[in-house]
């Protein structure tokens with residue numbers, strides 16, 4: 673289905689971005705990957721058969737250069753995956769506003785502005801062609817709450833909001849938008865975290881998230897919930913926000929006492 677298409681993915685030196693790249697390549701697509709980590713992205717590109725670029729997604733010109741490089745290599749981009757992400761915990765033992773201003777600003781740039789920059793570069797061409805697919809790798813934290821990281825929670829909510837906004841504003845232009853909202857996935861981001869081996873909150877493999885994206889693209893679904901239980905949690909939140917807050921506060925207590933995994937910095 674994606675054979676011969678031109679795909680560009682940010683933050684794809686490893687983890688979920690790499691898994692998505694591999695799945696597209698297996699389907700015959702031509703893939704450009706980028707990452708802020710030059711050595712990692714070059715190694716990964718060679719291993720999987722992609723073209724690799726260094727790109728810091730907080731820099732609008734770097735995103736433009738990545739898009740231009742990807743289009744020179746593979747032709748006009750059909751699918752752009754905005755995947756790069758970082759996590760900063762609040763200061764240990766501190767309060768909800770305890771994260772540094774710098775960590776909030778970087779999170780905003782990486783999780784939100786990078787998608788604004790990429791869509792600013794891509795939308796004029798996609799609107800002309802009447803097609804294009806924009807994928808935002810947000811998080812279940814963008815629908816619910818990431819305990820112990822205010823910057824991650826707030827900026828992932830903004831990532832989901834921007835994905836919804838793109839989908840609504842450009843549906844009539846033929847744009848398809850998908851928003852991936854996983855819970856725990858075994859990648860560098862969760863390295864060192866206690867792994868949940870089974871049950872609804874299981875740590876998935878990155879390839880499971882890629883599979884969920886492909887199912888959602890085939891079914892034309894906006895929301896990609898690789899952990900289906902997130903839909904149940906969303907229902908609780910929508911039905912009764914006070915009950916949701918009470919439940920989340922209870923889970924926070926369990927994390928405090930070491931009964932379930934907490935947030936881990938990349």
Ligand SMILES: NC(=O)c1ccc[n+]([C@@H]2O[C@H](COP(=O)([O-])OP(=O)(O)OC[C@H]3O[C@@H](n4cnc5c(N)ncnc54)[C@H](O)[C@@H]3O)[C@@H](O)[C@H]2O)c1
Pocket residue numbers: 682683684685686687688689706707708709727728729730755756757758782809810811812853854855856857858859860861862938
């Ligand atoms: N692992 C999880 O449990 C999980 C759950 C929900 C959502 N996510 C999201 O999935 C996405 C991919 O994360 P992952 O789990 O594969 O972790 P990861 O750490 O393997 O991948 C993130 C990549 O982003 C790159 N990156 C960081 N800052 C960058 C910048 N300024 N410019 C370009 N690249 C940059 C890193 O070098 C890294 O290769 C992130 O947006 C993350 O928030 C992860």
